[in-house]
Amino acid sequence: MTASLFTPYKLNDTLTLSNKILMAPLTRCMADDDLVPTLKMVDYYARRAEAGLIISEATIIRPDAQGYPNTPGLFTPAQIDGWRKVTDAVHKSGGKIFAQLWHTGRVAHPHFFDGGDVLSSSAQAVEGTVPRMRELVYQTPKAATLDDIKQLVVDYAQAAANAIDAGFDGVEIHAANGYLIDQFLHHDNNRREDEYGQTPANMSRFALEVVDAVVATIGADRTAIRVSPGAYFNMAADPRDRDVFDYLLPELAKRHLAFLHGGIFDDSMQFDYLGGNISTYLRSVYTGTLVGVGSYTAETGSAAITDNKFDLLAIGRPFIANPDYVAKVRDGGELVTYADSMLAELI
Numbered sequence: 001m002t003a004s005l006f007t008p009y010k011l012n013d014t015l016t017l018s019n020k021i022l023m024a025p026l027t028r029c030m031a032d033d034d035l036v037p038t039l040k041m042v043d044y045y046a047r048r049a050e051a052g053l054i055i056s057e058a059t060i061i062r063p064d065a066q067g068y069p070n071t072p073g074l075f076t077p078a079q080i081d082g083w084r085k086v087t088d089a090v091h092k093s094g095g096k097i098f099a100q101l102w103h104t105g106r107v108a109h110p111h112f113f114d115g116g117d118v119l120s121s122s123a124q125a126v127e128g129t130v131p132r133m134r135e136l137v138y139q140t141p142k143a144a145t146l147d148d149i150k151q152l153v154v155d156y157a158q159a160a161a162n163a164i165d166a167g168f169d170g171v172e173i174h175a176a177n178g179y180l181i182d183q184f185l186h187h188d189n190n191r192r193e194d195e196y197g198q199t200p201a202n203m204s205r206f207a208l209e210v211v212d213a214v215v216a217t218i219g220a221d222r223t224a225i226r227v228s229p230g231a232y233f234n235m236a237a238d239p240r241d242r243d244v245f246d247y248l249l250p251e252l253a254k255r256h257l258a259f260l261h262g263g264i265f266d267d268s269m270q271f272d273y274l275g276g277n278i279s280t281y282l283r284s285v286y287t288g289t290l291v292g293v294g295s296y297t298a299e300t301g302s303a304a305i306t307d308n309k310f311d312l313l314a315i316g317r318p319f320i321a322n323p324d325y326v327a328k329v330r331d332g333g334e335l336v337t338y339a340d341s342m343l344a345e346l347i
């Protein structure tokens, strides 16, 4: 019962997807030491080109965005050339690919960029240590100044331009999962008292400035965004966050973006202050194309699309385990079960 996944979907006048299965963005920490995509990454993405759309692993927009080892970038000519090999291979195999644009904010660590400030909305440190780098403790970030914010907006727009130069079909702005943009959208992290804090419109301002700058650079048809209205990762929940997203989401809808994507690991997770799970909440306040994600199978995701809970389905971990995920679902092949040990290698 997966037929609803295998019809084309028109995102807008620029882009039509051949099916409704998206490959979710998946950090793999496999770029080279200059944060350039490797030839193994070219093959990894090309093998998954049957997806209606691949969203790349989160890709940093500038050096101080880095919070994990060997995550690729989109800010040097070598990185752009490396990604061009990926996008060429995906296109040759008939696929489409968006770049996910990332700044980790307070989840960054100066270990990766030779020192300097860690920026966030406010000077609130994230608790704990960097995954895979257990000896590194997170720093207390510097609250971004108004000049820092202006420069960040410029750098997101430049990264979007670089993505198009590298052959991507568009970008997904990573505003989810407790990283920089999300650090403005949740009260746990945003303690600002200026025009970027305290009220829903102020707390949404940075996200909307980034969206508007990216749209002005590459067009709304090629711009998407991922948000986490329910804090669940690198962030604590606060019931007042509901008002922020009730403001932000209709504002995003006015921009006619390619799609909105929920950031969550398990969409059955309930958030009291959102009145239910993430996709149900997003559907209730956002009117454009919605991507559902989070522990779905092709069957449960297809049923959710049939029930109009969302329009497109993103699949993460099963795509790590099954490069030929789409063909297997279509032809009834047996899926390999994902295990964390598979993160050690690109297959």
Ligand code: FNR
Binding pocket: 024, 025, 026, 027, 028, 057, 058, 100, 174, 176, 177, 226, 263, 264, 265, 266, 293, 294, 295, 296, 314, 315, 316, 317, 318, 343
């Ligand atoms: C992720 N996820 C993720 N999300 C994101 O927005 N950018 C990223 O780079 C990553 N990286 C990443 C790495 C790994 C190893 C995992 C397991 C997850 C979250 C991912 O996109 C997705 O939301 C979840 O995996 C839930 O979907 P599945 O896996 O249940 O289909």
Ligand code: 8K6
Binding pocket: 027, 028, 029, 068, 131, 132, 232, 233, 265, 343
């Ligand atoms: C172990 C992978 C290290 C690379 C960085 C990955 C960044 C994304 C983290 C995903 C790992 C899955 C952990 C699940 C967290 C669930 C939160 C409720």
